[in-house]
Amino acid sequence: MKFVIAPDSFKGSLTAKEVALAIKKGISKIFPTANFELVPMADGGEGTVQSLVDATAGKIISKEVVGPLGSKVVANYGLLGNSKTAVIEMAEASGIGYINKTTANPLITTTFGTGQLIIDALDHDVDEIILGIGGSATNDGGAGMAQAIGVHLLDSKGQELTFGGAALLQLAKIDTNNLDSRLNNVKIVIASDVNNPLTGKKGASAVFGPQKGATPEMVQQLDKSLVHYSKMLQKYLHKDVATLPGAGAAGGLGAGLLAFTTAKMEHGIDIVVNYSNLKSKVQDADFIITGEGGIDFQTQYGKTPFGVAKAAKSIAPNAPVIALAGYVGKGVDVLYQNNVMDAIFSTVSGAKTLDRAFKDSQADIAQTSENIARLIKKLTH
Known part of the structure; x- marks a missing residue:
C-alpha cells in the first residue's frame, strides 16, 4: 500500500516536513511495511x-x-x-x-x-x-x-x-x-x-x-x-x-x-505542485493525506489542501484524499463537492488552549493519523 503525504505547515507549531513525518509515524504503526512518499507543500506564502x-x-x-x-x-x-x-x-x-x-x-x-x-x-x-x-x-x-x-x-x-x-x-x-x-x-x-x-x-x-x-x-x-x-x-x-x-x-x-x-x-500552490513533482508521485498512490493548520470554506481559494486534492484527483481519481487540520471551520462542505476531498479530520485531542494545542500538535497529528489508518485497515482487509 502506498501513502502520499503532502501537507502544508501547521503555522505556529510545525513545518510541512514535520507534519508529514508525524502523519507517517501514526500510519506506520498500523501499516509498518507500507510505501510512503513525503512531499512537504506550501501555497506560495510563508513556508x-x-x-x-x-x-x-x-x-x-x-x-x-x-x-x-x-x-x-x-x-x-x-x-x-x-x-x-x-x-x-x-x-x-x-x-x-x-x-x-x-x-x-x-x-x-x-x-x-x-x-x-x-x-x-x-x-x-x-x-x-x-x-x-x-x-x-x-x-x-x-x-x-x-x-x-x-x-x-x-x-x-x-x-x-x-x-x-x-x-x-x-x-x-x-x-x-x-x-x-x-x-x-x-x-x-x-x-x-x-x-x-x-x-x-x-x-x-x-x-x-x-x-x-x-x-x-x-x-x-x-x-x-x-x-x-x-x-x-x-x-x-x-x-x-x-x-x-x-x-x-x-x-x-x-x-x-x-x-x-x-x-x-x-x-x-500550482508552482509548488509543479516543482515538487506531486502529480508523478500520486500516480500509483492508494491514499493521499494532506493538511494545514486550519481548513474552512476559504481553503478552496488556492490553499494547499485543496490544491493538493485537485492535483491528486486529476491523476489518481479513485485514490481517496484525506485532509487533517488543527482547526476545522465553517463551510467545509464545499470542499467535498465534485469529488475533490473525501474526508476532513480535526487533529486536536480535546479542549485545550492554543498554546497547548501548538505544543501537542505533533503527537495529536500522529494519533489522528493512526486512528485513520486503523479505519483504513478495517475497511480494506
Missing part, C-alpha cells in the same frame, strides 16, 4: 522556501540585506536540489515581521532587501527564480527592489529617490541603463494569489495599507504616489501595469516585478 527545499533536497542560503525600515537584517532563501532554481519569500527581507505598532510606517518601508536577494540568487548562477510575495511591510510599488537590481529612480534634480512609497511622488525619471543584464536570461515566477490592481479602491494602498500601519491620510498619499509611479512606468518603460491583476500584491511589488523584469504570475 514555501522550506517546503521546496525539503521536497527537492536543496539548501538554505543566508544573506545580510536591507530590511524594510532600512536597517540590516539576515534573510534566508532556498536553492533547490537542481542548483538552478532559487526560491525567495519577500517577507524574509521586507516582511511585516520586521515592524511593530511603533515602527510601522508604509511611507518609508522599502523592498530593497528583496532586490538584494534576487541579485544574490543571480550570483549563484540560477536560471529560474520563484518569488513568493506575501506578508510584506511595504507599499513602495517595488521601487526599492528595482533600485537594488540596478534601476535608478531620479527626482527632478537627478537625485536618487529615498526609500518608501511616499518618495515616489517625486519621481521624474526612470533610468534602466544599469539594470542587471542577467535578468534577461532568468525566468522569474511570482507566487501570488492576490488579484488586486496597483491603485484605486481595490489597490495596494487602500486594501493592504492599513494592515501595515497606514492611516486614512497615508492611504491617500500612498495611492497618489503609486498613481504617479504607474504613469512614469508607462512613460519610460512603455508598460501599463497599474490595472493588471496582482499588480497590487505586496504593496505593489507585483507591479515592480512585472515592469522591470520578465516575471509572470502564477498561483502559489
Whole structure:
C-alpha cells in the first residue's frame, strides 16, 4: 500500500516536513511495511522556501540585506536540489515581521532587501527564480527592489529617490541603463494569489495599507504616489501595469516585478505542485493525506489542501484524499463537492488552549493519523 503525504505547515507549531513525518509515524504503526512518499507543500506564502527545499533536497542560503525600515537584517532563501532554481519569500527581507505598532510606517518601508536577494540568487548562477510575495511591510510599488537590481529612480534634480512609497511622488525619471543584464536570461515566477490592481479602491494602498500601519491620510498619499509611479512606468518603460491583476500584491511589488523584469504570475500552490513533482508521485498512490493548520470554506481559494486534492484527483481519481487540520471551520462542505476531498479530520485531542494545542500538535497529528489508518485497515482487509 502506498501513502502520499503532502501537507502544508501547521503555522505556529510545525513545518510541512514535520507534519508529514508525524502523519507517517501514526500510519506506520498500523501499516509498518507500507510505501510512503513525503512531499512537504506550501501555497506560495510563508513556508514555501522550506517546503521546496525539503521536497527537492536543496539548501538554505543566508544573506545580510536591507530590511524594510532600512536597517540590516539576515534573510534566508532556498536553492533547490537542481542548483538552478532559487526560491525567495519577500517577507524574509521586507516582511511585516520586521515592524511593530511603533515602527510601522508604509511611507518609508522599502523592498530593497528583496532586490538584494534576487541579485544574490543571480550570483549563484540560477536560471529560474520563484518569488513568493506575501506578508510584506511595504507599499513602495517595488521601487526599492528595482533600485537594488540596478534601476535608478531620479527626482527632478537627478537625485536618487529615498526609500518608501511616499518618495515616489517625486519621481521624474526612470533610468534602466544599469539594470542587471542577467535578468534577461532568468525566468522569474511570482507566487501570488492576490488579484488586486496597483491603485484605486481595490489597490495596494487602500486594501493592504492599513494592515501595515497606514492611516486614512497615508492611504491617500500612498495611492497618489503609486498613481504617479504607474504613469512614469508607462512613460519610460512603455508598460501599463497599474490595472493588471496582482499588480497590487505586496504593496505593489507585483507591479515592480512585472515592469522591470520578465516575471509572470502564477498561483502559489500550482508552482509548488509543479516543482515538487506531486502529480508523478500520486500516480500509483492508494491514499493521499494532506493538511494545514486550519481548513474552512476559504481553503478552496488556492490553499494547499485543496490544491493538493485537485492535483491528486486529476491523476489518481479513485485514490481517496484525506485532509487533517488543527482547526476545522465553517463551510467545509464545499470542499467535498465534485469529488475533490473525501474526508476532513480535526487533529486536536480535546479542549485545550492554543498554546497547548501548538505544543501537542505533533503527537495529536500522529494519533489522528493512526486512528485513520486503523479505519483504513478495517475497511480494506
